[in-house]
Amino acid sequence: MMNVDEIQDEIINEFSLLDGDMEMSVFYIMELGQKLPVMKEELKTDENMVKGCQSKVWLTARLQDDRVYFEADSNTAITKGLVSLLIRIFNGQTPDAILNAELYFMKKIGMERFIGTQRSNGFAAMIKQMKWYSLAFKTQKQVAK
Amino acid sequence: MSTVATPIDVEKIRSQFPVLHQHVHGKPLIYFDNAATNQKPKRVVDALIRYYEHDNANIHRGIHTLAERATQAYESTRHALQGFINARHTEEIIFTRGVTESINLVASSYGRAILKAGDEVIISGLEHHSNIVPWQMICDERKAVLKVIPVSETGELEMAAYRSLLSDKTRMVAVNHASNSLGTINPIKEIITLAHQYGAVVLIDGAQAAAHLTIDVQDLDCDFYCISSHKMFGPTGTGILYGKQEILEKMPPYMGGGEMIKEVTFGKTTYNNLPYKFEAGTPNIADVIAWKEAIYFIQELGKDAIAAYENTLLRYATQKMSEIPAVRLIGTASEKVSVLSFVVTGIHHFDIGQMLDARGIAVRTGHHCTQPLMEQFGLEGTVRASFSVYNTKQEIDQLQEGVERIVNFMK
Numbered sequence: 001m002m003n004v005d006e007i008q009d010e011i012i013n014e015f016s017l018l019d020g021d022m023e024m025s026v027f028y029i030m031e032l033g034q035k036l037p038v039m040k041e042e043l044k045t046d047e048n049m050v051k052g053c054q055s056k057v058w059l060t061a062r063l064q065d066d067r068v069y070f071e072a073d074s075n076t077a078i079t080k081g082l083v084s085l086l087i088r089i090f091n092g093q094t095p096d097a098i099l100n101a102e103l104y105f106m107k108k109i110g111m112e113r114f115i116g117t118q119r120s121n122g123f124a125a126m127i128k129q130m131k132w133y134s135l136a137f138k139t140q141k142q143v144a145k
Numbered sequence: 146m147s148t149v150a151t152p153i154d155v156e157k158i159r160s161q162f163p164v165l166h167q168h169v170h171g172k173p174l175i176y177f178d179n180a181a182t183n184q185k186p187k188r189v190v191d192a193l194i195r196y197y198e199h200d201n202a203n204i205h206r207g208i209h210t211l212a213e214r215a216t217q218a219y220e221s222t223r224h225a226l227q228g229f230i231n232a233r234h235t236e237e238i239i240f241t242r243g244v245t246e247s248i249n250l251v252a253s254s255y256g257r258a259i260l261k262a263g264d265e266v267i268i269s270g271l272e273h274h275s276n277i278v279p280w281q282m283i284c285d286e287r288k289a290v291l292k293v294i295p296v297s298e299t300g301e302l303e304m305a306a307y308r309s310l311l312s313d314k315t316r317m318v319a320v321n322h323a324s325n326s327l328g329t330i331n332p333i334k335e336i337i338t339l340a341h342q343y344g345a346v347v348l349i350d351g352a353q354a355a356a357h358l359t360i361d362v363q364d365l366d367c368d369f370y371c372i373s374s375h376k377m378f379g380p381t382g383t384g385i386l387y388g389k390q391e392i393l394e395k396m397p398p399y400m401g402g403g404e405m406i407k408e409v410t411f412g413k414t415t416y417n418n419l420p421y422k423f424e425a426g427t428p429n430i431a432d433v434i435a436w437k438e439a440i441y442f443i444q445e446l447g448k449d450a451i452a453a454y455e456n457t458l459l460r461y462a463t464q465k466m467s468e469i470p471a472v473r474l475i476g477t478a479s480e481k482v483s484v485l486s487f488v489v490t491g492i493h494h495f496d497i498g499q500m501l502d503a504r505g506i507a508v509r510t511g512h513h514c515t516q517p518l519m520e521q522f523g524l525e526g527t528v529r530a531s532f533s534v535y536n537t538k539q540e541i542d543q544l545q546e547g548v549e550r551i552v553n554f555m556k
Contacts, residue, residue, distance in 0.1 A: 022502075022503040054495070
């Protein structure tokens with residue numbers, strides 16, 4: 001399977017076809033969100049809600065064969081699209097790969113405005129939460145050893 | 146103020162706003178977030194630069210030429226504001242950081258001085274958080290009771306309910322002139338007259354009115370009226386509290402410090418006269434001075450002409466947006482300032498806002514600092530487009546097209 005940077009480069013390549021058109025890019029992000037596998041309703045709990053997002057984002061993770069798999073949903077289409085991009089990059093990676101990942105694709109696809117300051121989708125909060133999960137899995141494993 | 150309105154020449158007006166002439170994400174900027182803050186004509190920006198390049202000095206106590214020039218310019222804005230709201234005296238115009246501070250000043254100073262346990266303060270369901278929280282805080286402290294005038298389905302105040310809330314216990318009524326999230330213009334003259342029958346004092350939050358409606362505090366007979374500069378083409382960070390002189394005289398100071406004193410000893414301090422009693426510390430001199438140009442900008446266009454033009458835009462936008470079946474307008478009062486709040490069935494307001502931004506259209510999304518009102522309508526928030534004198538029908542067409550595209554995409 002592709003590593004984190006290879007997937008990021010693939011995403012950058014896809015967005016480059018949109019020629020920097022912001023509207024097309026946002027539409028594309030929403031389209032990707034629509035393709036995200038449906039998250040079970042019972043997983044959409046307050047406990048699974050990502051803190052620091054104005055829109056609602058639910059995120060869960062599981063470890064299988066030393067690889068991390070995320071499930072997510074959001075009540076806003078753009079945020080759902082953004083989280084789907086993160087899932088595409090991180091799903092099936094090792095906890096270490098996620099913890100060490102440097103995400104540069106947002107800037108390269110002209111979406112840096114969604115990072116950090118944009119409280120409405122809490123992109124940074126989502127990444128942080130995914131890294132927390134990965135750290136927890138890693139720690140669990142070390143303790144088990 | 147002219148009674149016969151000269152029609153608005155929108156291209157001429159737009160040429161005075163440098164910020165409007167730019168592209169956002171490759172599209173011409175369409176600025177529909179005027180209820181949050183409107184843009185500044187060049188003459189306001191020029192006044193700021195002129196002040197710092199030629200006149201910068203601390204005001205009131207200086208004896209040198211620059212201090213004198215700065216003081217005169219600062220005080221001439223006070224004079225202009227006295228005219229703008231038709232106050233009796235310049236002493237009734239107190240500079241603050243804006244409406245929020247003005248309301249806090251009244252709640253803290255006047256509220257703390259007069260409220261006793263069991264007294265009642267009435268606000269309305271249309272209020273911005275800044276006209277809710279200061280009253281909650283002081284009512285909590287003084288064990289007074291906060292009452293709320295309910296809002297109808299159309300976004301109008303239930304006046305019959307207001308009448309029944311008024312009683313001998315009512316000490317204070319605080320409502321806005323126009324609602325920031327729905328645009329409703331409230332019947333404040335009637336509200337004031339009724340409150341006065343019970344001896345209550347009335348504060349009007351004029352944040353959304355200042356750029357759109359004629360304000361005559363003597364005719365209204367309100368006791369306090371609050372304005373923010375940045376919502377009327379002036380700089381951010383300044384505003385006023387208007388208060389009737391006889392009430393302001395009796396009020397204790399709000400903040401202690403320089404400017405507000407007559408004489409200080411360690412034993413006792415005597416306070417300065419109005420309005421300085423309430424203006425502790427070095428004020429926001431530059432922004433106050435530049436604000437005057439914004440006042441002149443409005444007065445030269447004429448409030449009647451501005452209102453007539455904005456009403457045309459509002460009616461047009463209401464009609465255009467109503468043509469989209471998925472759009473539901475929130476706030477359909479018969480009297481409105483140029484605010485159009487709406488939701489789109491099945492699409493989150495954040496998505497609409499971000500999609501519109503991708504087309505260069507700036508709107509506001511969310512609860513607009515009126516969470517209790519949103520709750521009443523069963524909403525988390527709305528999309529709010531608010532229009533100013535430099536907006537055009539063509540821009541509204543773009544808004545409609547933008548929303549339609551999103552609706553079609555999300556189908």
